[in-house]
Amino acid sequence: xxxxxxxxxxxxxxxxxxxxxxxxxxxxxxxxxxxxxxxxxxxxxxxxxxxxxxxxxxxxxxxxxxxxxxxxxxxxxxxxxxxxxxxxxxxxxxxxxxxxxxxxxxxxxxxxxxxxxxxxxxxxxxxxxxxxxxxxxxxxxxxxxxxxxxxxxxxxxxxxxxxxxxxxxxxxxxxxxxxxxxxxxxxxxxxxxxxxxxxxxxxxxxxxxxxxxxxxxxxxxxxxxxxxxxxxxxxxxxxxxxxxxxxxxxxxxxxxxxxxxxxxxxxxxxxxxxxxxxxxxxxxxxxxxxxxxxxxxxxxxxxxxxxxxxxxxxxxxxxxxxxxxxxxxxxxxxxxxxxxxxxxxxxxxxxxxxxxxxxxxxxxxxxxxxxxxxxxxxx
Numbered sequence: 001x002x003x004x005x006x007x008x009x010x011x012x013x014x015x016x017x018x019x020x021x022x023x024x025x026x027x028x029x030x031x032x033x034x035x036x037x038x039x040x041x042x043x044x045x046x047x048x049x050x051x052x053x054x055x056x057x058x059x060x061x062x063x064x065x066x067x068x069x070x071x072x073x074x075x076x077x078x079x080x081x082x083x084x085x086x087x088x089x090x091x092x093x094x095x096x097x098x099x100x101x102x103x104x105x106x107x108x109x110x111x112x113x114x115x116x117x118x119x120x121x122x123x124x125x126x127x128x129x130x131x132x133x134x135x136x137x138x139x140x141x142x143x144x145x146x147x148x149x150x151x152x153x154x155x156x157x158x159x160x161x162x163x164x165x166x167x168x169x170x171x172x173x174x175x176x177x178x179x180x181x182x183x184x185x186x187x188x189x190x191x192x193x194x195x196x197x198x199x200x201x202x203x204x205x206x207x208x209x210x211x212x213x214x215x216x217x218x219x220x221x222x223x224x225x226x227x228x229x230x231x232x233x234x235x236x237x238x239x240x241x242x243x244x245x246x247x248x249x250x251x252x253x254x255x256x257x258x259x260x261x262x263x264x265x266x267x268x269x270x271x272x273x274x275x276x277x278x279x280x281x282x283x284x285x286x287x288x289x290x291x292x293x294x295x296x297x298x299x300x301x302x303x304x305x306x307x308x309x310x311x312x313x314x315x316x317x318x319x320x321x322x323x324x325x326x327x328x329x330x331x332x333x334x335x336x337x338x339x340x341x342x343x344x345x346x347x348x349x350x351x352x353x354x355x356x357x358x359x360x361x362x363x364x365x366x367x368x369x370x371x372x373x374x375x376x377x378x379x
Contacts, residue, residue: 003062003246004246004247030043046229049229051239052070055239056069058239059209062209062242063180069219070207070223071223071230072228072229073228074192074193076228077207078100078190079104080208080226085114089134091137092130092131092139093105094119094120094139094141095118097139097170099335101170103343131159137165138166138167138168139170145172145296148274148296150282150286150289153181153289173294175197188208189209190207193207195324196249196325197238198238198327200241201328252364256360256362259360259367263299264277266374266378269299270300270304272299274293274297296359299358301356301378304354312377313334319360323338326361328365330362330365335359336357
């Protein structure tokens with residue numbers, strides 16, 4: 001199947017009981033057994049739920065993977081991956097990444113003995129220099145949050161595979177429609193399903209997709225043993241959202257390109273971070289690695305004044321100031337005080353994340369209205 005057909009049909013069958021074309025919401029905590037240990041494949045809803053099973057199969061198909069495992073949030077999925085490791089193991093991660101990922105690594109798992117180093121993964125030499133005998137995993141975001149930097153997944157995969165190191169790619173910004181890291185050599189793909197996969201800002205969820213049977217069994221055990229599972233209503237909402245993923249992503253990409261081009265020529269904007277712009281350092285890589293440039297961008301105002309950045313964010317009419325991304329509506333976010341506040345200021349600035357940076361999740365509204373809103377807010 002091609003992607004649009006998979007989004008609507010892969011892993012999904014009419015309900016065997018009624019023939020309902022939409023997967024039912026199996027809102028139950030337990031299942032009746034014929035006799036002790038004799039059941040219909042479902043015992044307890046933390047362990048299995050039919051609505052969740054369908055979603056997991058659908059997500060696996062979208063990423064060209066064998067196994068899909070869903071969790072109560074994106075960080076729940078991240079937490080499960082980190083539980084694969086033991087004290088003394090070292091993990092190398094992008095130095096430009098989501099603040100919640102940094103927080104769980106440094107503030108939670110570092111306390112339990114895992115070691116973390118944050119490296120510019122766009123530079124293969126920097127990654128190679130950072131690898132030690134204790135390195136067990138490399139964690140990539142691409143495009144990165146919020147500076148939209150690109151990492152060459154295939155090049156990193158060549159390096160990690162030769163050394164027996166797991167490669168995990170957070171594919172949230174791109175979505176499976178634009179990028180499939182497993183096809184490029186990654187071992188595990190992780191998503192904040194809350195974002196583009198759900199697409200309507202109405203549910204919170206995470207997912208892991210992979211091919212390795214043994215690791216999938218470990219992650220499914222962690223899912224059940226630790227209990228960070230999504231409810232069937234949320235699974236239903238994501239299944240519904242995925243059916244329009246390809247259509248939504250096309251419009252996100254088209255709108256973001258227009259917005260980025262408008263901002264780039266604005267006299268009050270000093271810099272625009274968007275891989276669809278020809279002068280973006282990762283533009284050529286994005287053309288090879290992705291099927292489009294995505295709906296996320298960030299920009300800096302000339303003068304780098306905090307009061308002006310705040311004024312812009314307070315002046316929007318169509319863009320809403322809020323955390324998250326990937327919904328049909330356009331959002332603006334101030335990473336330094338919102339999504340990345342858990343990263344120390346000196347670390348943020350060292351990695352190029354200014355306190356005045358504004359991140360946009362460009363929605364699927366009429367792009368002329370979005371540009372007009374930017375024009376009146378920036379002045």
